[in-house]
Amino acid sequence: xxxxxxxxxxxxxxxxxxxxxxxxxxxxxxxxxxxxxxxxxxxxxxxxxxxxxxxxxxxxxxxxxxxxxxxxxxxxxxxxxxxxxxxxxxxxxxxxxxxxxxxxxxxxxxxxxxxxxxxxxxxxxxxxxxxxxxxxxxxxxxxxxxxxxxxxxxxxxxxxxxxxxxxxxxxxxxxxxxxxxxxxxxxxxxxxxxxxxxxxxxxxxxxxxxxxxxxxxxxxxxxxxxxxxxxxxxxxxxxxxxxxxxxxxxxxxxxxxxxxxxxxxxxxxx
DNA sequence: TCGATCCTGTAG
DNA sequence: CTACAGGATCGA
Numbered sequence: 001x002x003x004x005x006x007x008x009x010x011x012x013x014x015x016x017x018x019x020x021x022x023x024x025x026x027x028x029x030x031x032x033x034x035x036x037x038x039x040x041x042x043x044x045x046x047x048x049x050x051x052x053x054x055x056x057x058x059x060x061x062x063x064x065x066x067x068x069x070x071x072x073x074x075x076x077x078x079x080x081x082x083x084x085x086x087x088x089x090x091x092x093x094x095x096x097x098x099x100x101x102x103x104x105x106x107x108x109x110x111x112x113x114x115x116x117x118x119x120x121x122x123x124x125x126x127x128x129x130x131x132x133x134x135x136x137x138x139x140x141x142x143x144x145x146x147x148x149x150x151x152x153x154x155x156x157x158x159x160x161x162x163x164x165x166x167x168x169x170x171x172x173x174x175x176x177x178x179x180x181x182x183x184x185x186x187x188x189x190x191x192x193x194x195x196x197x198x199x200x201x202x203x204x205x206x207x208x209x210x211x212x213x214x215x216x217x218x219x220x221x222x223x224x225x226x227x228x229x230x231x232x233x234x235x236x237x238x239x240x241x242x243x244x245x246x247x248x249x250x251x252x253x254x255x256x257x258x259x260x261x262x263x264x265x266x267x268x269x270x
Numbered sequence: 271t272c273g274a275t276c277c278t279g280t281a282g
Numbered sequence: 283c284t285a286c287a288g289g290a291t292c293g294a
Contacts (some may be wrong), residue, residue, distance in 0.1 A: 164290080171289070
């Protein structure tokens with residue numbers, strides 16, 4: 001279920017706890033987790049290598065290993081990844097495990113089994129993400145970049161924001177929250193947003209995501225905690241029929257691209 | 271550009 | 283029981 005903020009916090013935890021450790025063995029509980037690669041291939045590629053770094057790109061977790069190999073993990077809808085102590089039982093829903101030499105293990109827990117683990121030459125990681133848009137919290141993401149990407153697009157703004165080729169990391173929740181903060185109706189064609197609203201959208205994306213990271217970070221007490229940002233703090237997501245926190249109008253839910261969109265019909269204009 | 275699809279758990 | 287779930291890809 002994680003979007004950029006949740007993946008960011010999960011990545012930070014791993015980046016704090018596992019670099020320097022060596023993978024003693026690996027285990028694929030669910031063969032579909034590595035598709036299109038085979039479990040045997042993935043296990044063979046990672047065994048015996050040292051974890052040098054853990055980082056994030058869009059909603060992917062990357063583990064850079066010694067010997068020029070990188071593990072790419074995508075949590076999709078229900079994935080979670082964290083370290084368990086030596087001797088701890090594998091959690092229910094475990095799909096993939098990296099056992100470390102010191103006895104700890106990194107587990108991929110994923111009830112819905114849509115998550116993915118694949119291995120790639122580190123040198124080729126760049127091209128893996130060649131179609132993915134800019135990281136919204138980095139300097140490369142500017143109003144101008146946003147404007148260029150939005151130009152002439154007829155896609156509704158909400159659907160447009162979910163497309164990872166435009167901006168990396170937004171999902172159904174934070175796309176809705178971002179549009180509310182920017183006071184843009186989710187049905188507005190992206191190409192019709194003028195400089196003023198694009199500037200608001202740019203700023204909203206950054207501030208909403210940064211706040212969500214801070215919120216998610218705050219709820220994690222131990223590694224296995226899922227850094228679920230506080231949905232009670234959402235302005236629109238999941239609040240159909242409830243009053244808008246800014247104006248009191250009732251929040252509406254519509255379907256866009258077969259997914260729910262929540263918005264305030266009063267605050268958010270076309 | 272859209273719907274179907276990969277899966278399973280849970281809410282209504 | 284059915285509807286739906288915070289993702290992404292694939293084929294029509």
